[in-house]
Amino acid sequence: MMNAVLKYKGAPGHMKFASVPIPSISPDQVLIEVKFCGICGTDHSLYHWNEAIAKAYKIDFPRILGHEFAGVVSEVGSEVQGIKTGDRVTVNPILYCGQCSYCAEGIINVCDNRPFLGTDFDGGFAQFIAVRAQNVIKLPDSVSFESGALMEPLCVAIHAVERVKPGLGEVAVVIGAGAIGLLILMVLKAIGVNRVIVTGLSVDKDRLQLAKSLGAETINIEEQDPVSIVKDITGGRGADMVFDAAGHPSVVPQAMKMVAKHGKIGVTGLPSIPSEIMMTEVSLKEITIIGNRAYELKTWLQACKLLEGGLNVEPIATHTLPLKDWESAFNLIDQRQGLRVLLAP
Template sequence: MKGMMEAVIKTKAAPKNMEFTTVPIPEITPDQVLVQIKASGICGTDHSLYHWNEAIANSYKLQFPSIFGHEFSGVIAEVGSRVQGMNVGERVTVNPILYCGQCSYCAEGIINICDNRPFLGTDYDGGFAQYVAVRAQNIIKLPDSVSFKSGALMEPLCVAIHAVERAKPQFGETAVVVGPGAIGLLMLLVLKNMGVGKVIVTGSGVDKDRLVTAKELGADYTINIDEQDPVTAVKDLTGGRGADVIFDAAGHHSVVQQAVQMVAKHGKIAVTGLPSKASELMMTPIAMREISIIGNRAYEQKTWFQAAKMIEGGLDVEPIGTHTLPLKDWEKGMELLDKRQGLRVILQP
């Protein structure tokens, strides 16, 4: 498909330097499909790259001009000559991890830690545009009952599902989610959906509105750590035992240190947040109390099908998409995130 499309591009490696413009519609290879984007979420990574956080930028091989955005859904607009089983007009979302399919980790199905995993929306152009070229194996078809907005929220939902699946909380246990951002609140939804006993969500003073949202989404308790000590509060809510599982969705270096104090014996700490500084941990209580620390990165391919089934089965993720804006108003979306207003901003090309 030849022609021009609207897109938001990052022009150079410096803070801001993004603009709404027109660029050529990407040409697809025989193994790709062209997706016409209907909804695209602004992730924390996109926000960090907009402000040019060096630590995050150095994790990718960015080339300029670059089109960000890795949480999106849409319809197939064109199908490559070698692609089978996909048709123009089908509703889809996209796994942005371009896993190699050849390393030992891919052979085990754990594509999230593939040895060679470039990423749509960073290493290759992504979803802040009207169209994107995607290799066919990364396409996930959307059930008819799943909206484009929910389809754009499936990527962060997959992050939450994968973390919960790796931590394996049991029925009736108590879980703490640290950090009431989009990922943390999606973890809350997944935990409540699977029958965990109590879910406690913690946040700081700037998260007051998000803690209210957590209550609305089913949190049994919320803790503002600027008003009460979270370790004492969690111990009080669990009869002195501590929480069985703690999810770090905040990405602050203090979280795991705090979690060691509030987790029960034989408990688990699941780390999804990515701190910019090192955490200092005394290993003795971790050994003596048999605490497990579990790292979680992204999702596996199967997670996408789990996410689709959960949404189709009634899991409502749409409250996480708090703002919807036309693509040309992308800068307003970044400003909302600057002010910690809302959770996910959805852009509509």
């Protein structure tokens, strides 16, 4: 038996710490002993049962949530090659089909049939998880388990930046000072975007301070008008690119006001209700709005290379709690304390 945190009903709350059987593995799977698992915004939304998020998944309850994790291989299926017990690993949680036209291009994030660990299958809020071998990524020796558990959101940030394709000397704005927003900041800095502005709320004071320490200019939008400040910083031109990392319906309309002509808006956030934008302005300013979902196959290799090259994402993991204290962990997120909260089974 093993410890796990179960969501047992499609309604607000209804999660518990429980003892469940250790999963058995099929010949093409490995069993991973989880060292750390991060609590994603999706997990938080499913706990509180955000209907917009819940409709995106068909969850059979009870279900072990969690899809941002790293650990050690403890058992290997008979058909698995290239992976052995004791390997330090993380996991791509998208169980892409490998057969559709999108998978053929490596864009598994929009696969026609993409079950997901932690929603369609049991996830990482547990001591052990069974995973098909093709989704396992070995961690470089220099990468800690904590960083390994942050690789999934790092991949989200890398993909968002790559889709927008920053140019030399351009100015970027990141709306939202949460984990994804600050990881986007880190990736932008890592590829040489020197001027990045991060916006947040008064409650994000500590997050904005961290953004500043990472080289960003920061704006508290409850104290200052972000549009006028961005315009001032850019000599009235506007930012070349704006990233929505907040997931609020007001973000894209705000981005429309601060982006330059011919600029780009990258949308990573997932608002629960529609945004209202004037399409005439999109046309007249030649604004490109780019949707970003998860990551591609190649993104995991890019993340490994960035971490091996010295990118330090561990400041994003501001709290680590034992799995049994999962309620305290979710309360921290409710109170907007810290960034990524890690659970240690």
